[in-house]
Amino acid sequence: MARATITVDVTLEHITCANCGMVFAFSGDLIDKRRRDHQSFSCPSGHNNYFPGESDVEKLKRELKEANLAIKRAEYRAQSAQLEREEARQQLSATRGQMTKLKKRIANGVCPCCHRTFVNMQKHMETKHPEYATQETTE
Structure with missing residues (x-):
């Protein structure tokens, strides 16, 4: 029977158990997957660990x-x-x-208050609507 030799290169990353402090290793792919899905994994002593952060x-x-x-x-x-x-x-x-x-309208002699036409608009405004001039200056 012929023998075949297979060589496999696996990169492992170390992790420290949050419960017992034991250092162990997983493949980088599995660690990346667990960081993404936040599922738990166990240390060799059986303690559950997970990556809680985003x-x-x-x-x-x-x-x-x-x-x-x-x-x-x-x-x-x-x-x-x-x-x-x-x-x-x-x-x-x-x-x-x-x-x-x-x-x-004012230039044509129409009063802005009572809408009537006057020849002498200024005199009409002073006598009939004196509050109008003071109202305009205070606003």
């Missing part, structure tokens, strides 16, 4: 998720600010239009 992959996924959320929040804030600016522009435009309309 793995590098889990940490990177969490950080990526947090970064994406931060980007979405920043985009939302920028969009909200843009909408507020647009609304303020529209409001300003409407106010300017109302002021222009009011100025034209």
Whole structure:
């Protein structure tokens, strides 16, 4: 019968048992798998051990998720600010239009308070609506 020789190279990583302190080794692949799935493994004395902390992959996924959320929040804030600016522009435009309309009416002798037409608008305002001038300057 012929004999065959097989050579296998296995890289082992050492681990210290959290319960008894015994040093033992597993293959790097198994250790990586247990770091990812957090399942338990036993030392030679039978004590259960596991890796409770998040793995590098889990940490990177969490950080990526947090970064994406931060980007979405920043985009939302920028969009909200843009909408507020647009609304303020529209409001300003409407106010300017109302002021222009009011100025034209006043220039044509129409009272801004009682909406009647007068030849001497200044005299009418001083006698009939004296609070209007003080109201405008205090606002």
